[in-house]
Amino acid sequence: MGYLLHMNMWQVADISFRSQIINFRSKLFLSLLVLTLGCFWLPLMAQAQNTPAPGGPYTVAVLDFYTNRSGFRNADSTEVGQAIPAILTTELANSDRFSVIEREQLELVLKEQELGASGGVTAESAARMKQLLGVDYLITGKVTEFVVEQGKSSSFSMFGVGSSSKAPDVAKVSIEVKVLDSESARIVATASCRKNIEIGKGSSSTNVGLIKTSSNNSSSSDSAMGNVYYAIAKDLADQLNTVKFKSLPAKVKYTGFVAYVEGDKVYINLGSKHGITQKMVFQVRRDEQKGSVKIKKTVAQVQVINVDEEASECQVLEVEEGNKIKNGDLVESKL
Structure with a gap:
């Protein structure tokens, strides 16, 4: 029946x-x-x-930054384009507003799917990353200037007593960051960093007869440059944690x-x-x-x-x- x-x-x-x-x-x-x-x-x-809640949490992927090599001097453009996004990834992951795709996972998918890791993002490539990684937004950046200027040196000597000093090097930085909707590649938020950042603390030395004392905080050390990258990433993360994301139709x-x-x-x-x-x-x-x-x-x-x-x-x-x-x-x- x-x-x-x-x-x-x-x-x-x-x-x-x-x-x-x-x-x-x-x-x-x-x-x-x-x-x-x-x-x-x-x-x-x-x-x-499905769209994320107005205030987050947002699932994001931070891509390597595009670097305009003509705007670089005394700095490694490849290192800058990778180091700052890596630190920014960590900073955003420590906030309540973002859930961030790990860099290793992101790099694996980008390489496997033959998608560009930096530079222009099209609506098609953004949609593919959304499909593969489940991201709401993509964070891209462009470094238009990263110039390291040598600190000025000065010296003084009188009656066998002398001193010399060198001011810290300074990094002149200009970076633009965009947050892109992963479905359309449309810009929903921006952040920027334009500042001069001291690298290290410079150096100094004193001579008294045959006795010489000196202090040196090398601007070229990895730790000194790492502090610059951190300062930039922290500034960008602070902006992204507070900026209002534009609502799309x-x-x-x-x-x-x-x-x-x-x-x-x-x-x-x-x-x-x-x-x-x-x-x-x-x-x-x-x-x-x-x-x-x-x-x-x-x-x-x-x-x-x-x-x-x-x-x-x-x-x-x-x-x-x-x-x-x-x-x-x-x-x-x-x-």
Whole structure:
């Protein structure tokens, strides 16, 4: 009896489903019915994208800073571009506002997925990092100036008594930091560091006859330069911990699947009932293993040309070379 009742329920659903999309071809009717039975777990309605709470905590990744080498003097641009983000990562991790991706994990994913670790971030690369790392925001930086100026020296001598001193070296720094939304690469917050920072404490010496005393706080020591990097990272972290993140318009993503493919036409299981309108563009995607992670690969783009209550007809705009659209492929609206 339960079996008959179960069958009757599906028969009623089948008749209702067919009547709603009667304008589509008979092949579409059968494909939608079969795939609906097999893929009922796929989301059929518009889903609002999850966004972090207004005040955090935010999951972020700090990328290496881009360095303009023409703005460097007496400093290692590669070291600066890596050391400051590393310290900034630690400083942000110690705050309640941020949850930070570890540098080792970030570098592994960037290398494996062949994504740039610094410089420009595109909407596509930002979205891939969001997918792979689960980040809300990406923190990027650009060092436009890092000039180490030698401290001035002075000396004095009279009647066998003399002294000399050297002022500490000074690092002239100019750095711009941007916080990018990981879905669109749009800027939601900024911070900057423009200052002169003393490196060490300089040196001095005194001569009295044959007796000589001296003190030397070398500006070139690793610890002295490390203190400069820390001062910069601490300044940037303080700003990022208090700056208000710009609110972006709420985004809605529509997710469904391909029910049937015929030539350059694709039929999907989303219609006006789900908020679909003509000219909407969808990405056709499927799972692909790449290295140690599974990603959703975009294989094509389609555009809605006809809309029914439960389904839509789409025109194929482009297909990635070596791929083709298949029944059951995931479709997601472009944000």
